[in-house]
Amino acid sequence: MALAMRLLLMFLVLATLAIAIFIAVALSTRLPAQEQSDVQHRGYAIRGKWFAAITLFLLAGFAATLPFFPYPSAAAVLKPSLRVPVIAEQYAFIMPSHFPVNQRIIFAVTSRDVNHGFGVYDPQGHLIAQVQAMPDYVNYLEVTFRQPGRYTIRCLEYCGIGHAMMEKTITVGGSR
Amino acid sequence: MLNTDNVGRRVMNLYIGSGLAITALMILAGLMMRAAQANWMPLSTGSFYALLTLHGAGMIVALALCGMGGLWRLMRRHADLSTAPAVVTYGLTMLGVAAVLVATLGGGFAGLYTFLYPLPFHGTWPGWATGLFLIGILLVNFGWMIWCLQMLGAVMRTYGGLRGALAWDFVWHPQAFRDAGRHAPPPEAFPALVAGLDGLLAGMDCMLLGIALLTHWIDPRVRIDPLWAKNLTYFFAHTFANLIIYMLAAFIYVGLSYATRRKYHTSVVFVIAWWSSLVFILTNYSHHLYMDFVQPRPLQYLGELSSYLTAVPVTTVTIFTALLLVWRSGMRWTLGSIFMYSGLIGWVVGGIGAEIDASVPFNLHLHNTLWVPAHFHTYLLGGCLLFVVGWVFLLIESRSARHTSALLRWVVSVLTFGGMAVFLMGFYCGGAFGVPRRYAVEPPPGPLTAKFATIGAIVMCAGFLIACGEGFRLRLGRRAIPSPRDDGETSGGRCVMNHVATGRRAVIAGGAAGALIMFSGILAPLLSHTMTTISVHHLLHAGMAAGAGILALALATGLKKRDRERVGWIIPAVLAPAVGLLLMWPSEYAYLMMHPWLHVCDHLGIALAGFLAVFSAQAYVRGLGWPMLILMVAMDAMAAGGYGVSPGLVSLAPPHPQAQVAPSILGKKVQPLSLLARGAHLYLTLGCSGCHSVNGSRRIGPTWKNLAGYPQTFADGKTRIANDKFLKNAILFPDRLHLKGFPRGVMPDTYRAMLAGARHPRELRLRAIIVYINSLSNRGSPSRRPSPNVPEK
Numbered sequence: 001m002a003l004a005m006r007l008l009l010m011f012l013v014l015a016t017l018a019i020a021i022f023i024a025v026a027l028s029t030r031l032p033a034q035e036q037s038d039v040q041h042r043g044y045a046i047r048g049k050w051f052a053a054i055t056l057f058l059l060a061g062f063a064a065t066l067p068f069f070p071y072p073s074a075a076a077v078l079k080p081s082l083r084v085p086v087i088a089e090q091y092a093f094i095m096p097s098h099f100p101v102n103q104r105i106i107f108a109v110t111s112r113d114v115n116h117g118f119g120v121y122d123p124q125g126h127l128i129a130q131v132q133a134m135p136d137y138v139n140y141l142e143v144t145f146r147q148p149g150r151y152t153i154r155c156l157e158y159c160g161i162g163h164a165m166m167e168k169t170i171t172v173g174g175s176r
Numbered sequence: 177m178l179n180t181d182n183v184g185r186r187v188m189n190l191y192i193g194s195g196l197a198i199t200a201l202m203i204l205a206g207l208m209m210r211a212a213q214a215n216w217m218p219l220s221t222g223s224f225y226a227l228l229t230l231h232g233a234g235m236i237v238a239l240a241l242c243g244m245g246g247l248w249r250l251m252r253r254h255a256d257l258s259t260a261p262a263v264v265t266y267g268l269t270m271l272g273v274a275a276v277l278v279a280t281l282g283g284g285f286a287g288l289y290t291f292l293y294p295l296p297f298h299g300t301w302p303g304w305a306t307g308l309f310l311i312g313i314l315l316v317n318f319g320w321m322i323w324c325l326q327m328l329g330a331v332m333r334t335y336g337g338l339r340g341a342l343a344w345d346f347v348w349h350p351q352a353f354r355d356a357g358r359h360a361p362p363p364e365a366f367p368a369l370v371a372g373l374d375g376l377l378a379g380m381d382c383m384l385l386g387i388a389l390l391t392h393w394i395d396p397r398v399r400i401d402p403l404w405a406k407n408l409t410y411f412f413a414h415t416f417a418n419l420i421i422y423m424l425a426a427f428i429y430v431g432l433s434y435a436t437r438r439k440y441h442t443s444v445v446f447v448i449a450w451w452s453s454l455v456f457i458l459t460n461y462s463h464h465l466y467m468d469f470v471q472p473r474p475l476q477y478l479g480e481l482s483s484y485l486t487a488v489p490v491t492t493v494t495i496f497t498a499l500l501l502v503w504r505s506g507m508r509w510t511l512g513s514i515f516m517y518s519g520l521i522g523w524v525v526g527g528i529g530a531e532i533d534a535s536v537p538f539n540l541h542l543h544n545t546l547w548v549p550a551h552f553h554t555y556l557l558g559g560c561l562l563f564v565v566g567w568v569f570l571l572i573e574s575r576s577a578r579h580t581s582a583l584l585r586w587v588v589s590v591l592t593f594g595g596m597a598v599f600l601m602g603f604y605c606g607g608a609f610g611v612p613r614r615y616a617v618e619p620p621p622g623p624l625t626a627k628f629a630t631i632g633a634i635v636m637c638a639g640f641l642i643a644c645g646e647g648f649r650l651r652l653g654r655r656a657i658p659s660p661r662d663d664g665e666t667s668g669g670r671c672v673m674n675h676v677a678t679g680r681r682a683v684i685a686g687g688a689a690g691a692l693i694m695f696s697g698i699l700a701p702l703l704s705h706t707m708t709t710i711s712v713h714h715l716l717h718a719g720m721a722a723g724a725g726i727l728a729l730a731l732a733t734g735l736k737k738r739d740r741e742r743v744g745w746i747i748p749a750v751l752a753p754a755v756g757l758l759l760m761w762p763s764e765y766a767y768l769m770m771h772p773w774l775h776v777c778d779h780l781g782i783a784l785a786g787f788l789a790v791f792s793a794q795a796y797v798r799g800l801g802w803p804m805l806i807l808m809v810a811m812d813a814m815a816a817g818g819y820g821v822s823p824g825l826v827s828l829a830p831p832h833p834q835a836q837v838a839p840s841i842l843g844k845k846v847q848p849l850s851l852l853a854r855g856a857h858l859y860l861t862l863g864c865s866g867c868h869s870v871n872g873s874r875r876i877g878p879t880w881k882n883l884a885g886y887p888q889t890f891a892d893g894k895t896r897i898a899n900d901k902f903l904k905n906a907i908l909f910p911d912r913l914h915l916k917g918f919p920r921g922v923m924p925d926t927y928r929a930m931l932a933g934a935r936h937p938r939e940l941r942l943r944a945i946i947v948y949i950n951s952l953s954n955r956g957s958p959s960r961r962p963s964p965n966v967p968e969k
Contacts, residue, residue: 004541007532008608015525022521025499026509033506036438043500047445051492058484061535065480068537071469090298092853114295115402117467117544119612125619127541127610132467135294135402136822139469154619156467156544156612158288160299161221161865164615165856 002126070129072106072142081106081142088116088133091162093153101148101173107141109133116166117156123149130156148173178430178571184252187262191245192568194266198238198273199561203640205231207633210602213618214626218873221865222300224616225286229309232289233276236417237316239556241269242564243423244323247371250364250426255330258743261322268319275312279305288614290413293389293405297396307393314386314754320416321379321750326743328372329797333741335361337799341369343447350444360442364426366450371423374457376803378415380753380811381408387757388819397763404818406465414461421523421555422453424563425494428516431563431570432498435513436505440497449489456486466539476536483534487527495520511580511643512573514589516566522558526551529604544614546625547607554600565640569647578653580646588646591639595632602629617871687730693723694783701768701775710762711816717760718812720779721786725805728791735795745796748788753808756785760812762820786812851940855948858941867923870952877923878915880948885955889916903946908932 001009081104086095089112099105109118109131116133120143131141145151148171155166178185205227212219219227248262279285283305287296291313296306331341339345345353346360353360361369385408392398433440462479465471498520507513529551533542542548573580602625607613611622618626697720759781768775789808794801859865859880867877878888884903887895891914896902906913908931910923931942950956 003538004545004547004608004610007538007542008604011529011532011604014528018524018528019521022499022517022524025502026517028504029502029507029509031504034504036501036505039500039503039505043496043503047492047496047500050496051488054491055485055488058487062481062484065535065537066477069476070537070540071473071476091857092850114298115292115406117612119544119610121610125610127545129540130467130543131469134406134468134470137403137468137470141469154612158225158292158295158614160295161225161286161616162857162859163225164221164612164617165859165870 002124004126070142072140076142077106077140079104083108086110086118086133087112088118088155088159088166089113090160091155091166093118093155093166093168095153095168095170097168097170099145099170099172101145103144105143105145107131107143108138109141110138111135114159115157116159117154119154119156121152121154123147123151125152132157145172178249178253181249181252183259184249184257187259187266188245188249190266191248191262192242192564194270195238195241195245196564196568198234198241202231202234202238203633203637205234207630207637210599210626210630210633212616213623214630215623215871215873216627216630218869219616221616222284222286225288225614226280226284226301228614229286229288230276230280233280233313234273235556236289236413236420237269237273239420239560239564240320240416240423241266243371243420243560244320246564246567247327247364247368247423247426248323250430251327251330251368254362254365255334257326257330260743261326261746264747265319265323265326268315268322272312272314272316272319275308275315279309279312283308285309290409291389292409293392293400293402296389297392303393307390310386310390310393314383314390317379317382317386318750318754321376321383322746324372324375324379325746325749325793325796325800327368328376328803329746329800331361331365331369331372332799333797335365338803341365342451343442346442347444347447360447363429363440363442363446366442366447367423367426370450370454370457371419373803374415374454375419376807377458378412378419380807381814382412382416383754384757384811384814384819385409385412387754388815391758391761391763395761395763398761398820399822400820401818401822403468403470404821406468407462407471408814408818410464411458411461414464415457417552417556418457418460421560421563422457424519424560427563427567428494428498428520431512431516431567432501434574435510435516435570436501436507438501438505440501446493446497449493452489453486456482456489460486460534463534463539466536467543480534480536484531487531490527491524495524509585510569510573511585511588511646512566512569512571514566514585515562515569515643518589518593519559519562519566522562523555526553526555526559529554541610542607544612545607546603546611546613546622549613550600550603550607553603558596558600565643569643569650572647572650572654575655576650576653577655578650580650584642584646588639588643591635592643593639595634595636595639598632599629599636600632602626602632683730683733687727690723690726690728690730694720694727694787695723697723698776698779698783701772701779710765710820713765714760714816714819715813717756717779717782718809718816720783721756721812722805722809724783724786725790725801725808728787728789729794729801729805732791732794732798732801740795741797743796745792747792749792749796749804752785752789752792753811756782756789756808756812757815757819759785760815760819765820851944851947852951854941855944855946855951858945859948864945877918880952882953882955884946884950884953886953890914891916891920900946900950903949904942907942907945 082100084096084099084105084107086093086107086109088094088109095107107118111133113135115135117130118133118141119130120128122128129141129143131139133139151170151172153168153170155163159166208217208219209224209227209231211217212224244265248257251257284301285296285299285305285308286301287299287306287309291309296309299306332338335341335343341361343360346358385405388398388400388405392400429440459478459482462471462475463483466476466479502517529547532538533547533551606618606622606625609621609625611618611625615622697716700716759778764778768778786808790801790805793804859868859870869879870881872879872881884898884900886898888898888902889895893916898906908928910927911920914920931945932939936942
């Protein structure tokens with residue numbers, strides 16, 4: 001399953017859990033009413049545990065995501081790789097259109113006019129990587145195409161009324 | 177539910193009434209866009225994006241208005257808030273809304289509500305529309321800053337300065353605090369404080385950005401750093417939008433405790449939670465720039481950490497305590513309490529979506545897909561709007577003799593929340609499938625999810641409409657106004673501020689130092705004529721403003737009591753920083769360098785503006801001058817980052833390893849644009865898109881999808897294949913052919929002069945359009961359908 005699909009699943013599970021808690025609390029209003037002080041006494045004990053649990057969970061999440069940050073390090077940019085310049089402009093990508101399979105590619109992405117996005121969609125239509133194309137700046141995106149086929153590059157930052165038409169098909173692998 | 181404060185009620189009704197009216201219109205605009213994406217409604221690309229711009233700006237302002245009006249009313253029970261600033265804020269906001277309306281619907285401005293530099297200046301819309309939109313945003317921002325100043329001033333005056341409003345002593349010296357007979361501020365004072373303080377920061381940021389863009393609009397020589405502008409844009413936009421839900425938390429504190437007949441207390445945990453929110457609201461914005469890899473790395477880490485931790489105070493305190501209020505309270509489920517309680521769910525669920533997106537590795541797959549509108553619609557529509565609607569219902573119900581039947585409550589709930597869930601899931605699923613946001617025409621499965629979303633939105637609107645009708649019915653059954661009584665809430669430990677006599681010596685020394693700094697700054701141009709960089713210049717101005725501000729603080733201590741605390745002081749406090757920024761017009765420096773005396777005058781103006789801003793703030797509420805001083809100096813210093821300063825590709829900081837690669841891009845001969853791309857561009861810029869769709873939907877003229885290569889029927893019944901010659905004739909001589917089913921003489925014949933004739937010997941642009949039309953058809957002539965990969969010479 002694609003990562004984004006797994007994220008959707010994770011979202012649905014968490015959202016359902018949250019909604020279930022809210023519904024349970026809502027249903028409790030049918031039970032005989034209790035004094036606020038009694039509720040608070042027990043509630044604050046749960047709150048302390050919740051605070052510890054959510055804080056630890058989020059901090060652990062932060063630590064767990066750190067190794068997966070996509071920003072290429074200085075050393076990574078200088079390692080041998082195929083360096084490909086990409087210039088985005090309203091409403092086209094100026095870049096080569098054929099790429100090898102299983103080779104480390106570093107896209108050096110910039111823009112000639114406004115902010116654009118550089119989103120890479122694999123042959124199945126999954127968004128596998130992206131970076132912003134900014135005027136005056138160069139962003140480096142590291143991609144290794146693992147499967148041959150037709151990939152689509154789409155603009156992922158609103159760039160004017162032709163935004164939705166700004167795409168380019170590239171081929172990966174096979175003979176030129 | 178509330179005491180009978182007629183003025184406060186009128187102001188709140190004005191704000192919330194206008195806010196809800198604008199919201200209703202913007203929901204309609206949103207519905208139209210979703211229907212267009214579902215291919216159920218014709219909407220030209222230009223109109224789509226103009227509408228999107230209006231929808232975004234309008235929605236944020238509308239919901240903010242509701243929060244501002246409600247919080248103002250709630251705080252008026254505890255603090256002295258005069259009506260004039262509230263009316264001025266309302267007037268400025270409405271003027272701004274009108275300007276945005278004219279710029280988008282009249283001028284076709286489609287630079288989006290984020291107006292991300294340099295897009296507003298690279299559009300197909302006229303220049304005046306860009307200017308008007310920016311002016312509109314600045315007007316709204318002036319109104320917002322006035323509101324923030326009044327609110328911040330009110331809590332500071334009521335609870336004993338910033339320290340008192342923050343409940344500092346309540347947390348750290350509880351015994352002494354109680355012994356002094358003081359009480360902590362009521363819960364709703366914390367949203368007011370945080371909105372005032374963070375809101376002022378966001379307002380200053382917007383002022384700097386807005387004026388930088390406005391000067392660029394008037395004088396394109398003023399360069400702007402795109403990364404700097406992006407940071408400022410998202411800092412302002414995120415903070416402002418985020419503050420809406422924090423302002424509306426006040427509705428929960430008051431509304432839910434009313435509905436559950438329980439009390440919501442200010443506790444130490446509660447105060448600390450708001451302190452952390454005060455910080456997190458400001459540091460979260462950088463998660464909008466995850467995909468800008470040139471953004472300084474520490475900001476990316478901070479963005480994720482802060483976005484994660486922001487969930488802690490919200491869930492642990494506001495949401496958890498709200499659940500505790502409801503738990504076994506025997507609360508009656510009226511429409512008001514149902515809406516308000518459901519708003520909490522929207523906040524949490526939207527937050528879960530936001531946290532997933534705020535994880536950098538996931539953001540790589542979700543950024544700027546439909547996931548983004550999915551999560552913010554969840555907490556703006558399913559959170560903020562429900563809080564406001566719930567609040568309005570609780571107010572109406574508290575004074576109505578009528579009740580809503582159980583059946584109607586069920587009908588409204590099922591339609592509203594069911595429709596909303598379907599509508600939102602359209603966004604979430606689209607996002608998971610990688611469908612980009614802000615696409616007038618979405619790649620699959622976008623149109624399919626849009627169909628579900630449109631149906632969901634219509635059902636939801638039906639629910640809201642029924643609720644609206646029920647609201648009017650309840651309102652008509654209003655009981656006589658109850659006798660004036662306070663609703664039992666104490667005015668929250670109102671304490672007179674300690675007017676500690678500041679040491680006279682300290683005042684004199686501070687004033688003298690401030691004057692020294694200020695005057696040396698003013699006179700600096702006379703001593704040195706060498707041109708420093710614009711950035712250094714801005715920093716010098718910031719230093720000068722700091723001196724002027726310190727002097728102002730010292731002089732304001734001598735102000736007579738009767739001249740203090742007049743609301744009129746708010747106006748110069750808000751306007752003076754803007755004047756100072758205008759006097760820092762970067763492209764004029766070269767000229768000023770040649771004319772030292774003029775330069776001195778300019779510096780004098782900047783110093784005066786700084787002085788006036790701090791003096792007015794300090795005069796309005798003692799202690800408010802300090803935040804104003806810090807904010808203004810920070811704003812002037814921030815200007816050094818990008819106001820009139822642009823890095824240029826080659827000047828990327830050399831120590832950066834990426835810099836060495838940059839020239840290889842510059843050195844590379846740029847390939848010419850393919851005919852296809854040029855055709856697509858011309859389709860949009862020459863106005864073709866107004867009448868011809870490219871997705872098969874019907875507009876005034878025939879769609880370009882599957883046009884080329886297919887037989888076309890004329891009005892007289894003859895048919896011809898639409899080959900290149902046919903297309904060329906159709907474009908150049910539209911009056912010579914009349915297609916069946918389409919009106920005659922609608923297409924202008926001006927394209928002949930624009931695309932062919934002596935001035936266009938190679939007819940490149942005409943060929944580009946024909947190539948583009950062919951590319952849209954599965955029978956397009958092969959010679960004219962080059963692979964998009966091969967650029968044509």
